[in-house]
Amino acid sequence: MKNWFKNIGPGPLVAAAFIGPGTVTVCTLSGVAFGFSLLWAMVLSIIATVVLQEMSARLGIISQKGLSEIIRTEIKHPVLKVLALTLILSAIVIGNAAYEAGNISGGVLGLEAxxxxxxxxxxxxxxNIFSVLIGAIAFSLLYTGNYKILERVLVALVTLMSLAFLFTAIITKPNLSDIFKGAFTPQLSKENLLTVIALIGTTVVPYNLFLHASLVKEKWKTPTDLKYARKDTIIAVILGGMVSMCIMISAASIQTSEVHNAVDLAKGLEPLFGSFAKYFLAIGLFAAGITSAITAPLAAAFVMSGCLGWKDDMHTFKFKSVWGSIIILGVLCSSLGIKPIEIIKFAQVTNGILLPVIAGFLIWIMNKKSVLGIHKNSMKQNIFGGIILIISILLSIATLNKVFQLNLL
Known part of the structure; x- marks a missing residue:
C-alpha cells in the first residue's frame, strides 16, 4: 500500500481537471432528465479517456517533452504548423481563461451552500470574498512551483470530492440493478443525443492530453516507469468517472425538473435525505471548483511554453505569468459576476475542433518509431484510438451544431 501511494502520479490531477463545475452541472442535468439510463455514456467516456491519456503519458515519459512541444517540432510544413499552434493556443490558453471564472464560481457556490x-x-x-479566497489558494499552490506539494494537495482534494459525491449517492439508496442496466445497456435517441455528447465532451478533455504529457516527466524519467504511469492513469480516470456517475445517480433521485446545477440538487436532496446530503454535495462542488481552478491555468502555461518554445519549467517568470494572468482574470470575472459568454462560445468551438485534431495527431505520433521506439502503439491500441477518433469527430460536429445551430446532426 505504501509503495502504491508513493507511485501515485499525475493521474489524480487529470481526474481533478475533468471533474469541474461544468461536469458536475452536466451530470446533474443528465440524472434529473434521464435517470440512470445514460450511465453507459460515462462508461464509454472512461474507456476513451483511459486510452488517450495512457498514450499521452507514454509519450511524455519516453520523449521527456510536452505534447505542444512535440507538435511544434514534428509538424514540418510551416503553414500547417502555424495553423495547429494557433488553434491549440486559442483553445487551451484563451479557452481555459474563459472557463476559469466558471471553475472559481463553482467552488464559491459550494462554499455559499x-x-x-x-x-x-x-x-x-x-x-465576492470566496472568489478571491479560491483564487488566492490556487495562486499560492502554483507559485511554489513544487510539483510534489501540488500533487499531494490535489490528491487530497480529489479524495475529498470522491468521498463527498459517493456518500451523496449512497444516501439516496439507488436500485443497483437499475444502475447496472443503465451502465451497460446503451440507449440513444434524438432527445438524449446532446446530453450524451455533453457527458463525453466534459470527460474526454483536450487540455488534459497536454497537461498529462507535461506532468508525467515531472514524476517519471525512464521507460521502466511506464507500468506505474499506466496503473496511475487507469485508477485515477476510473475513479473520476465513478465520481461523475455518483452525481448522476444522486440527481436521478430528484423527482423534479427544477434543478439546473449542483446547488439546486443539494437543496432538492435536503428535504428527502436530510442536511447531510446538502453538505456532502456542497463540499464536493467546492473541491471540484478549486481543483479545476488550479489545473486549468497550469495546463495553459504548459501549452504556451511548448507552443512558443519557452523553457518548460514551472519556476520561470514566463510560465508563472501565464497561469497567474488566467487566475486573476478568473477571480475578477467570478467576483464581479461577469460572464464572458462570447469568449466561452469561442472556447467551445475551438475545443470542439481541437479534440479530433489532437486525437488524430496523438495516434499518428504514437506510431512513430523515431519518437517512441519499441513503445509505439500496438495494433489493439490503434484500433481503440481509431474508434475514439471517430467519436471525437462526432463530438466536434455536435459542438459546432450546438453553438451555430447548423443542424448537422
Missing amino acids: IVGEYNLNISGFSL
Whole structure:
C-alpha cells in the first residue's frame, strides 16, 4: 500500500481537471432528465479517456517533452504548423481563461451552500470574498512551483470530492440493478443525443492530453516507469468517472425538473435525505471548483511554453505569468459576476475542433518509431484510438451544431 501511494502520479490531477463545475452541472442535468439510463455514456467516456491519456503519458515519459512541444517540432510544413499552434493556443490558453471564472464560481457556490454569501463593497463594486479566497489558494499552490506539494494537495482534494459525491449517492439508496442496466445497456435517441455528447465532451478533455504529457516527466524519467504511469492513469480516470456517475445517480433521485446545477440538487436532496446530503454535495462542488481552478491555468502555461518554445519549467517568470494572468482574470470575472459568454462560445468551438485534431495527431505520433521506439502503439491500441477518433469527430460536429445551430446532426 505504501509503495502504491508513493507511485501515485499525475493521474489524480487529470481526474481533478475533468471533474469541474461544468461536469458536475452536466451530470446533474443528465440524472434529473434521464435517470440512470445514460450511465453507459460515462462508461464509454472512461474507456476513451483511459486510452488517450495512457498514450499521452507514454509519450511524455519516453520523449521527456510536452505534447505542444512535440507538435511544434514534428509538424514540418510551416503553414500547417502555424495553423495547429494557433488553434491549440486559442483553445487551451484563451479557452481555459474563459472557463476559469466558471471553475472559481463553482467552488464559491459550494462554499455559499454551507456558510452563505459574503461580499465586500468597494467604490460601488461588490467583490465576492470566496472568489478571491479560491483564487488566492490556487495562486499560492502554483507559485511554489513544487510539483510534489501540488500533487499531494490535489490528491487530497480529489479524495475529498470522491468521498463527498459517493456518500451523496449512497444516501439516496439507488436500485443497483437499475444502475447496472443503465451502465451497460446503451440507449440513444434524438432527445438524449446532446446530453450524451455533453457527458463525453466534459470527460474526454483536450487540455488534459497536454497537461498529462507535461506532468508525467515531472514524476517519471525512464521507460521502466511506464507500468506505474499506466496503473496511475487507469485508477485515477476510473475513479473520476465513478465520481461523475455518483452525481448522476444522486440527481436521478430528484423527482423534479427544477434543478439546473449542483446547488439546486443539494437543496432538492435536503428535504428527502436530510442536511447531510446538502453538505456532502456542497463540499464536493467546492473541491471540484478549486481543483479545476488550479489545473486549468497550469495546463495553459504548459501549452504556451511548448507552443512558443519557452523553457518548460514551472519556476520561470514566463510560465508563472501565464497561469497567474488566467487566475486573476478568473477571480475578477467570478467576483464581479461577469460572464464572458462570447469568449466561452469561442472556447467551445475551438475545443470542439481541437479534440479530433489532437486525437488524430496523438495516434499518428504514437506510431512513430523515431519518437517512441519499441513503445509505439500496438495494433489493439490503434484500433481503440481509431474508434475514439471517430467519436471525437462526432463530438466536434455536435459542438459546432450546438453553438451555430447548423443542424448537422
